[in-house]
Amino acid sequence: MYRYLTLLMFLVSSTCFAQSFKEQIATHREHYKADFVNSERAPLKEPDLKYLQFYDADSTYKIDAKVTLLEGEKAFKMPTYAGTTADYIRYAKLTFELKGKPVQLTLYRNIALAANAAYKDYLFLPFTDQTNNKETYGGGRYIDLKTTAIVDGKLELDFNKAYNPYCAYSDGYRCPIPPEENDLQLEIKAGEKKYTGEKKKRI
Numbered sequence: 001m002y003r004y005l006t007l008l009m010f011l012v013s014s015t016c017f018a019q020s021f022k023e024q025i026a027t028h029r030e031h032y033k034a035d036f037v038n039s040e041r042a043p044l045k046e047p048d049l050k051y052l053q054f055y056d057a058d059s060t061y062k063i064d065a066k067v068t069l070l071e072g073e074k075a076f077k078m079p080t081y082a083g084t085t086a087d088y089i090r091y092a093k094l095t096f097e098l099k100g101k102p103v104q105l106t107l108y109r110n111i112a113l114a115a116n117a118a119y120k121d122y123l124f125l126p127f128t129d130q131t132n133n134k135e136t137y138g139g140g141r142y143i144d145l146k147t148t149a150i151v152d153g154k155l156e157l158d159f160n161k162a163y164n165p166y167c168a169y170s171d172g173y174r175c176p177i178p179p180e181e182n183d184l185q186l187e188i189k190a191g192e193k194k195y196t197g198e199k200k201k202r203i
Contacts (some may be wrong), residue, residue: 011037023162025057032163035116043170043200048075061159061190065094069109073105080174081139081167087111088176091123098184106181109143121146126178127162129188136193137168140178143191162191169195172202179196 033052036044044052069092077085091109095102105127113119141162149155165175175197 003122003164021059021062022057028161043166043173044197048169048197051195053196055160055190055193057160058190061098061188063096063098064154065096065157065159066107067153067155068093068095078108078176078179080171080176081085081165082174084174086174086176088124088165091147094125094140094155096157101186103184103186105184106179121148123147124176125157125182126176127182127185127188128178128185128186131187131189135189136191136194137164139165139167141165141174141188141191159188159190160188162193164192169197170200170202 011101015193033049033068036042036049037046050122059092070090074089075087075089078088082195088110090106090107092107094105097103102104108124108126110122110124113122123145127135127143132138132140141164143157143159143162143190145155145157167175
C-alpha cells in the first residue's frame with residue numbers, strides 16, 4: 001500500500017510539473033506574440049500571428065549549462081543577413097549535455113546595446129542546428145539571456161524559448177548570422193518553427 005501511494009504521488013507530481021512547464025511556455029509565447037503587435041518596427045501584425053508555429057513544450061530541452069566567462073576578448077564584427085555588421089564580444093562559453101551528447105555554445109554581448117543602461121545585462125545566443133531549412137528557419141534561431149541569470153557558474157538554458165529573427169518573416173532587417181562556432185550537429189526540436197505565412201517586403 002505504501003509503495004502504491006508513493007508511486008501515485010510521484011506520478012501526480014510529475015504530471016503537475018509537466019502541466020506547469022507547458023503553461024509557462026504557453027505564457028511565454030503569448031507575450032512573444034504580443035510583442036509583435038505592440039512594436040511599430042515588427043514585421044508581423046495581429047492577422048499574421050496565426051502563421052507562427054512552435055514545437056510542443058519539451059522540458060528535456062531546458063538544461064543547466066556550465067558558464068565559463070571569457071577574458072581578454074576583442075570586439076569583432078558579426079555579419080548580418082542585410083550585408084552589414086554589428087559589433088559583438090564573446091562573453092562566455094556554455095557547456096552542457098543534450099540528448100546524451102556534449103554541447104558547447106558561445107554567448108555574445110552586443111557592444112552598442114551594453115552601453116545602454118537599460119540593456120547592459122542583455123546577452124545574445126544565436127545558433128544553427130540540423131532542423132534548419134527543414135522544420136525551422138534556415139538562417140538559425142536566437143535565445144535572449146541576461147548576465148543576472150548566471151548563478152554560481154551556471155545558467156538555465158531553455159531551447160523552448162528559441163525564436164526566429166525578423167528576417168524569417170520579412171526582408172529589410174539586419175539580423176545577425178549565427179557564427180560557425182554555434183552550429184550544432186544535432187536537431188533542436190524545441191522553440192519556434194518555420195513561419196508559414198508569406199514573407200513580407202519591408203517598406
